[in-house]
Amino acid sequence: xxxxxxxxxxxxxxxxxxxxxxxxxxxxxxxxxxxxxxxxxxxxxxxxxxxxxxxxxxxxxxxxxxxxxxxxxxxxxxxxxxxxxxxxxxxxxxxxxxxxxxxxxxxxxxxxxxxxxxxxxxxxxxxxxxxxxxxxxxxxxxxxxxxxxxxxxxxxx
Amino acid sequence: xxxxxxxxxxxxxxxxxxxxxxxxxxxxxxxxxxxxxxxxxxxxxxxxxxxxxxxxxxxxxxxxxxxxxxxxxxxxxxxxxxxxxxxxxxxxxxxxxxxxxxxxxxxxxxxxxxxxxxxxxxxxxxxxxxxxxxxxxxxxxxxxxxxxxxxxxxxxx
DNA sequence: ACAGATTTGTTACATTTGTGACCATTGATT
DNA sequence: AATCAATGGTCACAAATGTAACAAATCTGT
Numbered sequence: 001x002x003x004x005x006x007x008x009x010x011x012x013x014x015x016x017x018x019x020x021x022x023x024x025x026x027x028x029x030x031x032x033x034x035x036x037x038x039x040x041x042x043x044x045x046x047x048x049x050x051x052x053x054x055x056x057x058x059x060x061x062x063x064x065x066x067x068x069x070x071x072x073x074x075x076x077x078x079x080x081x082x083x084x085x086x087x088x089x090x091x092x093x094x095x096x097x098x099x100x101x102x103x104x105x106x107x108x109x110x111x112x113x114x115x116x117x118x119x120x121x122x123x124x125x126x127x128x129x130x131x132x133x134x135x136x137x138x139x140x141x142x143x144x145x146x147x148x149x150x151x152x153x154x155x156x157x
Numbered sequence: 158x159x160x161x162x163x164x165x166x167x168x169x170x171x172x173x174x175x176x177x178x179x180x181x182x183x184x185x186x187x188x189x190x191x192x193x194x195x196x197x198x199x200x201x202x203x204x205x206x207x208x209x210x211x212x213x214x215x216x217x218x219x220x221x222x223x224x225x226x227x228x229x230x231x232x233x234x235x236x237x238x239x240x241x242x243x244x245x246x247x248x249x250x251x252x253x254x255x256x257x258x259x260x261x262x263x264x265x266x267x268x269x270x271x272x273x274x275x276x277x278x279x280x281x282x283x284x285x286x287x288x289x290x291x292x293x294x295x296x297x298x299x300x301x302x303x304x305x306x307x308x309x310x311x312x313x314x
Numbered sequence: 315a316c317a318g319a320t321t322t323g324t325t326a327c328a329t330t331t332g333t334g335a336c337c338a339t340t341g342a343t344t
Numbered sequence: 345a346a347t348c349a350a351t352g353g354t355c356a357c358a359a360a361t362g363t364a365a366c367a368a369a370t371c372t373g374t
Contacts, residue, residue: 012212012213012274013278014209014210019183019280020206020209022183023183026179027183028227030176061322063322073324075360077324078360078361100321117168119314121170124175126314127314131302138295138299139178139299140172142182145288146182147182149284149287149288150185151185156284157190157280157282218352220352229332231331234354235354254351254352255338
Protein backbone atom coordinates (compact mmCIF):
# COMPACT_ATOMS: atom_id res chain seq x y z
CA UNK A 1 0.00 0.00 0.00
CA UNK A 2 1.23 3.48 -0.87
CA UNK A 3 1.96 6.19 1.60
CA UNK A 4 -1.10 8.42 1.35
CA UNK A 5 -0.44 10.29 4.61
CA UNK A 6 0.06 13.99 4.19
CA UNK A 7 3.56 14.91 5.22
CA UNK A 8 4.97 18.08 3.71
CA UNK A 9 8.68 18.03 2.89
CA UNK A 10 9.58 20.87 5.25
CA UNK A 11 7.83 21.27 8.56
CA UNK A 12 6.54 24.59 9.65
CA UNK A 13 8.00 26.03 12.82
CA UNK A 14 5.80 28.66 14.41
CA UNK A 15 8.38 29.62 17.02
CA UNK A 16 10.69 30.87 14.30
CA UNK A 17 8.09 32.26 11.94
CA UNK A 18 9.06 35.88 11.58
CA UNK A 19 5.69 37.45 10.74
CA UNK A 20 4.21 35.89 13.85
CA UNK A 21 7.04 36.57 16.25
CA UNK A 22 7.49 40.12 15.09
CA UNK A 23 3.83 40.90 15.31
CA UNK A 24 3.63 39.40 18.76
CA UNK A 25 6.56 41.42 20.07
CA UNK A 26 5.50 44.64 18.43
CA UNK A 27 1.92 44.33 19.63
CA UNK A 28 3.07 43.70 23.18
CA UNK A 29 5.12 46.87 23.04
CA UNK A 30 2.46 48.92 21.27
CA UNK A 31 -0.22 47.89 23.72
CA UNK A 32 1.88 48.83 26.67
CA UNK A 33 2.41 52.34 25.34
CA UNK A 34 -1.17 52.72 24.19
CA UNK A 35 -2.28 53.62 27.72
CA UNK A 36 -0.58 56.97 27.36
CA UNK A 37 -2.25 58.35 24.27
CA UNK A 38 -5.48 56.42 24.59
CA UNK A 39 -6.39 56.46 28.24
CA UNK A 40 -4.98 59.89 28.96
CA UNK A 41 -5.88 61.68 25.76
CA UNK A 42 -8.53 59.54 24.10
CA UNK A 43 -6.49 59.32 20.93
CA UNK A 44 -6.31 56.51 18.44
CA UNK A 45 -3.00 55.14 17.26
CA UNK A 46 -3.37 56.90 13.91
CA UNK A 47 -3.97 60.22 15.62
CA UNK A 48 -0.95 59.80 17.84
CA UNK A 49 1.19 58.92 14.86
CA UNK A 50 0.10 61.92 12.84
CA UNK A 51 0.68 64.17 15.83
CA UNK A 52 4.10 62.67 16.38
CA UNK A 53 5.13 63.12 12.78
CA UNK A 54 3.96 66.70 12.53
CA UNK A 55 5.58 67.47 15.86
CA UNK A 56 8.80 65.83 14.84
CA UNK A 57 9.16 67.04 11.28
CA UNK A 58 7.06 70.21 11.12
CA UNK A 59 4.59 70.98 8.34
CA UNK A 60 3.81 68.13 5.97
CA UNK A 61 1.11 67.09 3.53
CA UNK A 62 -1.17 64.15 4.18
CA UNK A 63 0.58 62.01 1.60
CA UNK A 64 3.95 62.74 3.11
CA UNK A 65 2.71 61.74 6.54
CA UNK A 66 1.23 58.57 5.14
CA UNK A 67 4.52 57.64 3.57
CA UNK A 68 6.66 58.49 6.56
CA UNK A 69 4.34 56.82 9.07
CA UNK A 70 3.27 53.86 6.93
CA UNK A 71 -0.35 54.92 7.28
CA UNK A 72 -3.00 54.45 4.63
CA UNK A 73 -4.34 57.69 3.21
CA UNK A 74 -7.80 57.13 4.64
CA UNK A 75 -6.31 56.68 8.08
CA UNK A 76 -4.39 59.90 7.67
CA UNK A 77 -7.46 61.71 6.40
CA UNK A 78 -9.51 60.66 9.40
CA UNK A 79 -6.78 61.34 11.91
CA UNK A 80 -6.22 64.79 10.44
CA UNK A 81 -9.91 65.51 10.73
CA UNK A 82 -9.98 64.44 14.37
CA UNK A 83 -6.92 66.46 15.26
CA UNK A 84 -8.42 69.43 13.48
CA UNK A 85 -11.59 69.14 15.54
CA UNK A 86 -9.43 69.25 18.68
CA UNK A 87 -7.79 72.36 17.28
CA UNK A 88 -4.41 70.70 17.47
CA UNK A 89 -3.90 70.86 13.75
CA UNK A 90 -4.56 73.38 11.00
CA UNK A 91 -4.54 73.24 7.23
CA UNK A 92 -3.11 75.76 4.83
CA UNK A 93 -3.41 75.72 1.05
CA UNK A 94 -0.36 75.05 -1.04
CA UNK A 95 0.19 77.72 -3.69
CA UNK A 96 1.89 75.39 -6.11
CA UNK A 97 -0.60 72.53 -5.92
CA UNK A 98 -4.16 73.23 -4.99
CA UNK A 99 -4.96 69.58 -4.38
CA UNK A 100 -2.64 69.62 -1.42
CA UNK A 101 -2.95 71.00 2.07
CA UNK A 102 -0.02 71.89 4.23
CA UNK A 103 -0.72 70.44 7.64
CA UNK A 104 0.84 71.77 10.79
CA UNK A 105 0.26 71.78 14.52
CA UNK A 106 -1.43 74.68 16.21
CA UNK A 107 -0.05 76.10 19.43
CA UNK A 108 -2.29 73.70 21.37
CA UNK A 109 -1.12 70.87 19.16
CA UNK A 110 2.48 71.71 19.89
CA UNK A 111 1.76 71.66 23.59
CA UNK A 112 0.08 68.29 23.26
CA UNK A 113 3.04 67.04 21.27
CA UNK A 114 5.41 68.28 23.93
CA UNK A 115 3.57 66.44 26.66
CA UNK A 116 3.07 63.24 24.71
CA UNK A 117 6.53 63.34 23.20
CA UNK A 118 8.01 63.60 26.68
CA UNK A 119 5.96 60.64 27.82
CA UNK A 120 6.99 58.67 24.76
CA UNK A 121 10.63 59.46 25.27
CA UNK A 122 10.37 58.46 28.89
CA UNK A 123 8.64 55.22 28.00
CA UNK A 124 11.27 54.45 25.42
CA UNK A 125 14.01 55.15 27.91
CA UNK A 126 12.47 52.85 30.50
CA UNK A 127 12.11 50.08 27.97
CA UNK A 128 15.66 50.64 26.77
CA UNK A 129 16.89 50.38 30.35
CA UNK A 130 15.26 47.01 30.69
CA UNK A 131 16.68 45.80 27.41
CA UNK A 132 20.15 47.24 27.50
CA UNK A 133 21.47 49.92 25.18
CA UNK A 134 23.23 47.60 22.77
CA UNK A 135 20.07 45.62 22.18
CA UNK A 136 18.09 48.73 21.38
CA UNK A 137 20.58 49.75 18.72
CA UNK A 138 20.40 46.24 17.27
CA UNK A 139 16.63 46.30 17.18
CA UNK A 140 16.60 49.55 15.23
CA UNK A 141 19.13 48.18 12.75
CA UNK A 142 17.16 44.99 12.31
CA UNK A 143 13.94 46.90 11.84
CA UNK A 144 15.62 48.75 9.01
CA UNK A 145 16.93 45.51 7.54
CA UNK A 146 13.51 43.90 7.71
CA UNK A 147 11.79 46.76 5.97
CA UNK A 148 14.40 46.77 3.23
CA UNK A 149 14.19 43.01 2.82
CA UNK A 150 10.43 43.04 2.46
CA UNK A 151 10.24 46.07 0.21
CA UNK A 152 12.77 44.62 -2.17
CA UNK A 153 11.31 43.58 -5.51
CA UNK A 154 10.69 39.92 -6.13
CA UNK A 155 8.29 37.45 -4.59
CA UNK A 156 9.06 36.08 -1.16
CA UNK A 157 8.45 32.39 -0.63
CA UNK B 158 11.52 88.83 29.45
CA UNK B 159 11.31 85.22 30.58
CA UNK B 160 11.62 82.21 28.34
CA UNK B 161 8.00 81.17 27.87
CA UNK B 162 8.70 78.98 24.88
CA UNK B 163 7.77 75.32 25.37
CA UNK B 164 10.89 73.22 25.29
CA UNK B 165 10.71 69.85 27.03
CA UNK B 166 13.86 68.71 28.83
CA UNK B 167 14.35 65.62 26.66
CA UNK B 168 13.47 65.69 23.01
CA UNK B 169 11.50 62.92 21.45
CA UNK B 170 13.20 60.95 18.72
CA UNK B 171 10.76 59.14 16.48
CA UNK B 172 13.46 57.27 14.59
CA UNK B 173 14.45 55.43 17.74
CA UNK B 174 11.02 55.08 19.27
CA UNK B 175 10.62 51.35 19.67
CA UNK B 176 6.83 51.03 19.53
CA UNK B 177 6.80 52.85 16.23
CA UNK B 178 9.77 51.19 14.60
CA UNK B 179 8.72 47.72 15.67
CA UNK B 180 5.19 48.19 14.46
CA UNK B 181 6.41 49.53 11.16
CA UNK B 182 8.76 46.62 10.56
CA UNK B 183 6.31 43.99 11.72
CA UNK B 184 3.47 45.39 9.63
CA UNK B 185 5.65 45.44 6.54
CA UNK B 186 6.44 41.78 7.08
CA UNK B 187 2.89 40.80 7.99
CA UNK B 188 1.44 42.53 4.98
CA UNK B 189 3.79 40.80 2.63
CA UNK B 190 2.78 37.37 3.92
CA UNK B 191 -0.90 38.25 4.05
CA UNK B 192 -1.26 37.58 0.34
CA UNK B 193 -0.93 33.87 1.00
CA UNK B 194 -3.72 33.28 3.49
CA UNK B 195 -5.92 36.16 2.42
CA UNK B 196 -5.80 36.22 -1.35
CA UNK B 197 -5.49 32.47 -1.80
CA UNK B 198 -7.72 31.23 0.99
CA UNK B 199 -9.85 34.21 1.95
CA UNK B 200 -8.75 33.92 5.56
CA UNK B 201 -8.31 36.66 8.10
CA UNK B 202 -5.17 36.93 10.19
CA UNK B 203 -6.97 35.56 13.24
CA UNK B 204 -8.15 32.53 11.32
CA UNK B 205 -4.70 31.82 9.98
CA UNK B 206 -3.25 32.13 13.47
CA UNK B 207 -5.75 29.75 15.01
CA UNK B 208 -5.19 27.26 12.21
CA UNK B 209 -1.45 27.54 12.63
CA UNK B 210 -1.59 26.96 16.37
CA UNK B 211 -3.90 23.97 16.18
CA UNK B 212 -1.83 22.52 13.36
CA UNK B 213 1.37 23.10 15.27
CA UNK B 214 0.36 22.03 18.75
CA UNK B 215 -2.64 19.76 18.25
CA UNK B 216 -5.85 20.00 20.25
CA UNK B 217 -6.24 23.07 22.42
CA UNK B 218 -8.97 25.08 24.09
CA UNK B 219 -9.91 28.56 22.93
CA UNK B 220 -8.30 30.16 25.95
CA UNK B 221 -5.07 28.28 25.38
CA UNK B 222 -4.98 29.43 21.79
CA UNK B 223 -5.65 32.98 22.85
CA UNK B 224 -2.77 32.87 25.27
CA UNK B 225 -0.31 31.20 22.91
CA UNK B 226 -1.22 33.38 19.96
CA UNK B 227 -1.76 36.64 21.83
CA UNK B 228 -5.31 36.81 20.51
CA UNK B 229 -8.25 38.28 22.38
CA UNK B 230 -10.91 35.74 23.24
CA UNK B 231 -13.50 37.30 20.96
CA UNK B 232 -11.09 37.06 18.07
CA UNK B 233 -10.50 33.42 18.86
CA UNK B 234 -14.21 32.78 19.20
CA UNK B 235 -14.93 34.27 15.81
CA UNK B 236 -12.04 32.59 14.09
CA UNK B 237 -13.06 29.25 15.55
CA UNK B 238 -16.56 29.74 14.27
CA UNK B 239 -15.30 30.57 10.77
CA UNK B 240 -12.97 27.61 10.65
CA UNK B 241 -15.77 25.39 11.87
CA UNK B 242 -18.02 26.61 9.05
CA UNK B 243 -15.28 25.62 6.61
CA UNK B 244 -15.18 22.23 8.28
CA UNK B 245 -11.52 22.68 9.07
CA UNK B 246 -12.07 22.55 12.80
CA UNK B 247 -14.23 20.56 15.18
CA UNK B 248 -15.13 20.92 18.83
CA UNK B 249 -15.34 18.22 21.45
CA UNK B 250 -16.59 18.60 25.01
CA UNK B 251 -14.14 18.37 27.86
CA UNK B 252 -15.19 15.82 30.47
CA UNK B 253 -13.55 17.62 33.34
CA UNK B 254 -14.84 21.10 32.58
CA UNK B 255 -18.06 21.52 30.70
CA UNK B 256 -17.43 25.18 30.00
CA UNK B 257 -14.52 24.23 27.78
CA UNK B 258 -14.33 22.83 24.29
CA UNK B 259 -11.40 20.89 22.97
CA UNK B 260 -10.65 22.27 19.53
CA UNK B 261 -8.84 20.33 16.86
CA UNK B 262 -8.40 20.28 13.11
CA UNK B 263 -10.44 18.01 10.93
CA UNK B 264 -8.82 16.03 8.15
CA UNK B 265 -9.56 18.93 5.78
CA UNK B 266 -8.15 21.33 8.31
CA UNK B 267 -4.96 19.34 8.52
CA UNK B 268 -4.65 19.42 4.76
CA UNK B 269 -5.15 23.16 4.74
CA UNK B 270 -2.58 23.49 7.49
CA UNK B 271 -0.13 21.40 5.49
CA UNK B 272 -0.49 23.59 2.46
CA UNK B 273 -0.40 26.89 4.32
CA UNK B 274 2.33 25.74 6.65
CA UNK B 275 4.48 24.83 3.69
CA UNK B 276 3.88 28.24 2.16
CA UNK B 277 4.68 29.91 5.45
CA UNK B 278 7.86 27.95 5.88
CA UNK B 279 8.88 28.79 2.36
CA UNK B 280 8.13 32.46 2.90
CA UNK B 281 10.11 32.46 6.09
CA UNK B 282 13.03 30.78 4.37
CA UNK B 283 13.03 33.32 1.56
CA UNK B 284 12.97 36.18 4.02
CA UNK B 285 15.71 34.55 6.07
CA UNK B 286 17.83 34.21 2.95
CA UNK B 287 17.54 37.92 2.32
CA UNK B 288 18.38 38.75 5.90
CA UNK B 289 21.09 36.25 6.66
CA UNK B 290 20.80 33.40 9.13
CA UNK B 291 22.53 35.13 12.03
CA UNK B 292 20.18 38.07 11.83
CA UNK B 293 17.14 35.82 11.97
CA UNK B 294 18.37 34.18 15.14
CA UNK B 295 19.00 37.60 16.63
CA UNK B 296 15.51 38.80 15.75
CA UNK B 297 13.93 35.83 17.48
CA UNK B 298 16.02 36.40 20.58
CA UNK B 299 15.17 40.07 20.64
CA UNK B 300 11.50 39.36 20.17
CA UNK B 301 11.69 37.19 23.27
CA UNK B 302 13.56 39.87 25.16
CA UNK B 303 11.03 42.51 24.18
CA UNK B 304 8.07 40.46 25.28
CA UNK B 305 9.73 39.70 28.59
CA UNK B 306 10.67 43.33 29.11
CA UNK B 307 7.15 44.54 28.48
CA UNK B 308 5.41 41.85 30.45
CA UNK B 309 7.55 42.47 33.48
CA UNK B 310 5.70 44.04 36.37
CA UNK B 311 6.17 47.73 37.01
CA UNK B 312 5.20 50.80 35.01
CA UNK B 313 7.22 51.66 31.97
CA UNK B 314 8.02 55.33 31.48
C1' DA C 315 -4.92 73.85 -26.14
C1' DC C 316 -6.78 69.42 -25.48
C1' DA C 317 -7.76 64.39 -24.06
C1' DG C 318 -6.46 61.05 -21.17
C1' DA C 319 -3.85 59.41 -17.38
C1' DT C 320 -2.16 60.31 -12.60
C1' DT C 321 -2.23 62.26 -8.06
C1' DT C 322 -4.41 64.14 -3.69
C1' DG C 323 -7.67 63.77 -0.53
C1' DT C 324 -12.59 62.66 1.00
C1' DT C 325 -16.57 59.83 1.41
C1' DA C 326 -19.76 55.65 1.52
C1' DC C 327 -20.06 51.04 2.31
C1' DA C 328 -18.72 46.61 4.06
C1' DT C 329 -15.75 44.10 7.06
C1' DT C 330 -13.16 43.65 11.13
C1' DT C 331 -12.20 44.79 15.73
C1' DG C 332 -12.85 46.34 20.71
C1' DT C 333 -15.85 46.67 24.69
C1' DG C 334 -18.97 45.29 27.88
C1' DA C 335 -22.73 42.49 29.13
C1' DC C 336 -24.15 38.06 29.63
C1' DC C 337 -24.97 32.77 30.71
C1' DA C 338 -23.26 28.49 32.22
C1' DT C 339 -20.02 26.29 34.82
C1' DT C 340 -16.52 25.78 38.21
C1' DG C 341 -13.93 26.93 42.42
C1' DA C 342 -13.60 28.85 47.14
C1' DT C 343 -15.45 30.10 51.57
C1' DT C 344 -18.24 29.29 55.16
C1' DA D 345 -25.18 22.80 50.86
C1' DA D 346 -25.30 27.75 49.97
C1' DT D 347 -23.28 31.66 48.56
C1' DC D 348 -20.19 34.44 46.08
C1' DA D 349 -16.25 35.10 43.10
C1' DA D 350 -13.80 33.67 39.04
C1' DT D 351 -13.46 31.50 34.44
C1' DG D 352 -14.70 30.04 29.47
C1' DG D 353 -17.03 31.36 25.81
C1' DT D 354 -20.63 33.97 23.02
C1' DC D 355 -23.20 37.89 21.65
C1' DA D 356 -24.72 42.82 20.69
C1' DC D 357 -23.32 47.16 20.06
C1' DA D 358 -19.93 50.80 19.05
C1' DA D 359 -15.60 52.06 17.03
C1' DA D 360 -11.99 51.48 13.75
C1' DT D 361 -10.36 49.81 9.40
C1' DG D 362 -10.09 48.35 4.38
C1' DT D 363 -11.92 48.95 -0.20
C1' DA D 364 -13.58 51.15 -3.89
C1' DA D 365 -15.53 55.00 -5.96
C1' DC D 366 -15.22 59.71 -6.54
C1' DA D 367 -14.15 65.04 -7.51
C1' DA D 368 -10.73 68.25 -8.17
C1' DA D 369 -6.33 69.43 -9.64
C1' DT D 370 -2.19 68.40 -12.09
C1' DC D 371 0.76 66.23 -15.47
C1' DT D 372 1.73 64.11 -20.12
C1' DG D 373 1.96 63.88 -24.85
C1' DT D 374 0.48 65.51 -29.00
